[in-house]
Amino acid sequence: MSDTGAPAWRGRSTSPEQTRAIGRAIGAAAAAGDLVALSGELGAGKTQLVRGIAEGAGVEPAAVASPTFVLVHEYEGLPGKPVVVHIDAYRLHGTGDLETIGWTAPGGGELREGAIVVVEWADRIGANIGRDALTVILTHAGEESRDVVIQCVPSWASRWDELRRLFDLAISTGAGAKPKLQSRPCPICKEPVAADAPAFPFCSKRCRTIDLGKWATGDYRISRPIEEADLDEE
Numbered sequence: 001m002s003d004t005g006a007p008a009w010r011g012r013s014t015s016p017e018q019t020r021a022i023g024r025a026i027g028a029a030a031a032a033g034d035l036v037a038l039s040g041e042l043g044a045g046k047t048q049l050v051r052g053i054a055e056g057a058g059v060e061p062a063a064v065a066s067p068t069f070v071l072v073h074e075y076e077g078l079p080g081k082p083v084v085v086h087i088d089a090y091r092l093h094g095t096g097d098l099e100t101i102g103w104t105a106p107g108g109g110e111l112r113e114g115a116i117v118v119v120e121w122a123d124r125i126g127a128n129i130g131r132d133a134l135t136v137i138l139t140h141a142g143e144e145s146r147d148v149v150i151q152c153v154p155s156w157a158s159r160w161d162e163l164r165r166l167f168d169l170a171i172s173t174g175a176g177a178k179p180k181l182q183s184r185p186c187p188i189c190k191e192p193v194a195a196d197a198p199a200f201p202f203c204s205k206r207c208r209t210i211d212l213g214k215w216a217t218g219d220y221r222i223s224r225p226i227e228e229a230d231l232d233e234e
Contacts, residue, residue, distance in 0.1 A: 023052020037122035040138030
């Protein structure tokens with residue numbers, strides 16, 4: 001974990017949206033190779049923070065789920081943005097378990113190449129987290145309130161002043177600045193659809209229903225039989 005003498009920001013989130021807004025600031029500032037280490041009690045808001053980080057990095061936040069039972073999720077965002085690798089270390093024990101997910105101790109090694117890596121329950125893997133992770137600690141402070149401590153490390157130093165401003169903004173406004181996500185064409189009518197639209201990737205419930213109907217009627221067909229080799233593909 002990071003040096004306790006490192007610069008730190010402290011604040012109190014009073015809602016899940018504020019927690020996500022703090023995450024969005026981190027995600028928007030993050031670059032390929034960055035590591036974010038999250039610690040906190042059960043239900044402290046770690047997954048909400050990851051949703052914000054993913055959104056800030058250009059990922060649809062609804063796609064983010066806790067990876068407790070599969071250990072690792074990988075989310076692709078907008079073109080040209082790094083993938084977000086989301087790890088839940090709650091069930092990991094020692095370097096052997098870390099190696100099974102591609103983690104090279106300390107710090108993750110090749111797993112971080114071309115990716116923003118976010119680790120929940122980072123305290124469970126101790127020194128294997130390395131010394132260059134942006135560290136976020138969440139603590140219960142009421143039914144919805146969470147005390148948040150974010151510790152900077154040298155690799156984030158050039159971004160730290162702007163991050164602190166955005167963290168303060170997230171707490172004061174309850175939302176913070178949301179990144180503008182790229183629109184995509186609706187699979188049915190080809191109209192552009194914003195990534196935060198309720199029916200995304202469809203423009204409306206009607207188009208989503210039409211799409212489901214095509215699968216039900218057989219209008220969508222696999223072009224060839226499934227072969228054994230297909231089942232071996234990642």
